[in-house]
Amino acid sequence: MKKDRSLLNALHDEGYRLTPQRMMVVEAIEESHDHISAEEIHTKARTKYPYLNISTVYRTLELLKEKGLVAETDLGGGRFLYHPVGKAQHHHLVCRKCGKVRDIEINLLDKLKDELKDKYDFDAELEHIAIFGSCKDCGSQS
Numbered sequence: 508m509k510k511d512r513s514l515l516n517a518l519h520d521e522g523y524r525l526t527p528q529r530m531m532v533v534e535a536i537e538e539s540h541d542h543i544s545a546e547e548i549h550t551k552a553r554t555k556y557p558y559l560n561i562s563t564v565y566r567t568l569e570l571l572k573e574k575g576l577v578a579e580t581d582l583g584g585g586r587f588l589y590h591p592v593g594k595a596q597h598h599h600l601v602c603r604k605c606g607k608v609r610d611i612e613i614n615l616l617d618k619l620k621d622e623l624k625d626k627y628d629f630d631a632e633l634e635h636i637a638i639f640g641s642c643k644d645c646g647s648q649s
Contacts, residue, residue, distance in 0.1 A: 513537065514576050514591060521574065531556045532567040536577065542588035578635040582608060599637040604645035608637075 514533045519525055531552035536543060538551070549564045568589060571577040577589045582601050597610040616633045623631045 514571065517574065517576055518570075523570070527556055528552075528559050528563045529567050531559060532564050533571075536571075536589060536591060539590070542580065542590045544586065544588055548589070580635055580637050582637050583639060598633075598635065600642070601637045601639050602642035602645055603639050604641055607642050607644075609642070611638075 535548040535551040545564050549561050552559050578592050580588050600609045620631050620633050623629045
């Protein structure tokens with residue numbers, strides 16, 4: 508997706524109806540300056556559309572993921588966060604002890620991607636992943 512193309516424009520261009528509910532979900536995603544959960548999207552969208560059902564949020568997120576318009580990151584423990592694909596790409600370090608999430612540069616895993624291709628003839632999709640471990644604050648704790 509081009510960075511200057513909104514999610515709504517992308518859906519419209521593909522022939523999808525822009526229902527008020529779908530528009531509220533997309534607006535909540537695009538207005539977020541960080542990753543956002545389905546529950547946060549639901550809360551934000553309900554301020555403008557009080558009858559919005561959480562299942563509508565999940566269906567819209569599935570459509571956006573299927574169309575390659577949003578990225579979903581599994582942060583463990585049933586926590587999934589979303590952001591538009593056109594936003595800056597990065598990976599995440601997730602501390603299993605305190606839950607802190609830190610972004611890391613996308614090109615940090617380029618060598619791994621190349622090695623997987625060279626050694627295993629495997630094209631890895633490493634666009635947006637979470638790596639679990641312990642942060643420096645929790646690493647020395649037992």
